[in-house]
Amino acid sequence: MLALGMILEQMGKHADLATAELIPLQYRQLPGAGAILRTSRVHGPYDAAILLECDSIDRTRLHGLEKLYLINIDHHITGLEFARLNWIDQDAASVGEMVYQLARAAGVTITPQISECIYATLLTDTGGFCYGNVRESTFALARELIEAGADPLAVARQVYYSAPVSKLLLLGAALRRLKRERRLAWLWVTYQDMQRTHATEEDCEGIVNVALSMASIDTVIFLRELPSGRVRLSLRSKSGLNVAAIAARLGGGGHQNAAGCTLKGSLLRARKQIVAELRSAMSQEKGRLSRRV
Numbered sequence: 001m002l003a004l005g006m007i008l009e010q011m012g013k014h015a016d017l018a019t020a021e022l023i024p025l026q027y028r029q030l031p032g033a034g035a036i037l038r039t040s041r042v043h044g045p046y047d048a049a050i051l052l053e054c055d056s057i058d059r060t061r062l063h064g065l066e067k068l069y070l071i072n073i074d075h076h077i078t079g080l081e082f083a084r085l086n087w088i089d090q091d092a093a094s095v096g097e098m099v100y101q102l103a104r105a106a107g108v109t110i111t112p113q114i115s116e117c118i119y120a121t122l123l124t125d126t127g128g129f130c131y132g133n134v135r136e137s138t139f140a141l142a143r144e145l146i147e148a149g150a151d152p153l154a155v156a157r158q159v160y161y162s163a164p165v166s167k168l169l170l171l172g173a174a175l176r177r178l179k180r181e182r183r184l185a186w187l188w189v190t191y192q193d194m195q196r197t198h199a200t201e202e203d204c205e206g207i208v209n210v211a212l213s214m215a216s217i218d219t220v221i222f223l224r225e226l227p228s229g230r231v232r233l234s235l236r237s238k239s240g241l242n243v244a245a246i247a248a249r250l251g252g253g254g255h256q257n258a259a260g261c262t263l264k265g266s267l268l269r270a271r272k273q274i275v276a277e278l279r280s281a282m283s284q285e286k287g288r289l290s291r292r293v
Contacts (some may be wrong), residue, residue, distance in 0.1 A: 220279060
C-alpha cells in the first residue's frame with residue numbers, strides 16, 4: 001500500500017491510503033506509514049479504488065467502496081475476480097512484487113522509500129524467505145531493491161524485533177496449550193487471554209510460526225477466539241500440504257504454505273473441526289507420497 005501510494009504520486013495521481021485496521025507496530029516506521037488514514041468509510045469523489053490482497057469488498061471492512069471502479073491486485077492462489085479490473089498473479093511472491101512490476105512498466109523511479117516498503121512485503125509474505133513461494137526471481141528482486149536503497153537490516157529489525165510485551169504474554173498463553181499429534185500441532189488463545197494480556201489482533205501475528213519451528217512438526221494450526229461467536233484460524237505447513245485449499249473449503253484462502261479462515265461457533269467446535277480436517281488431509285497426502293514411491 002505504501003509503495004503504491006508513492007508510485008501513483010510520481011505518476012501525477014492523487015491517492016489517499018486507507019485501512020479499517022490498526023497499522024501493526026512493526027510497520028509503523030516504514031516510509032509513508034503516517035499518511036495512512038484509519039477509517040471505516042471511504043468519502044470523496046474518487047475515480048477508482050485499488051484493493052490489495054483482498055478476496056472481496058467485505059474483506060476491506062471499508063464502507064463506501066461499492067459504487068467505485070474497483071481494481072483488485074492479489075497474488076493468493078485463492079484470489080477471486082470480484083472487481084471491475086482484476087490482476088491476480090499466483091506466481092508473485094508478494095503483492096509488493098506486482099506493484100514493483102507496475103512501477104517499472106510506468107517508468108517510475110524506484111526511490112529508497114519505495115524499495116524499502118516493497119522489500120518489507122517480500123520479507124513478510126515469504127515468511128523470511130522460508131515459504132514455498134520463494135524462487136530465484138525473489139532473491140533477484142530483493143537484490144534490486146537493496147541496490148535501490150532498501151535497508152534489509154532495518155526492515156528485519158522492525159518486523160521481527162519490535163514486539164510489545166503484550167505479544168510475548170499472549171505467546172506464553174498459546175504455548176501453554178500446545179498440543180501435538182505426530183507431525184501436526186495446534187495451539188490457541190481465548191478472548192479472555194486477549195483481554196488479560198491487553199493484546200491486539202496484530203499481537204497474534206507470528207505465533208503460529210513459533211510452533212512450526214519445531215523439528216518434528218510439518219503442519220500447525222493457531223486459533224484465536226473472537227468476541228462475536230467466531231474463531232479465526234491460521235494454518236501453516238512446511239511440507240507439500242496445501243493449506244490454502246483447506247482454508248478455501250472453509251471460506252478462507254491464502255498461500256499453499258500459509259492460509260487462514262474464520263469459523264462460526266465455539267472455540268472447542270472450531271478446534272475439533274480443523275484438527276479433523278488436517279488429520280484427513282495429512283493422511284491423504286501421506287498416501288499420495290507412498291504411491292509415488
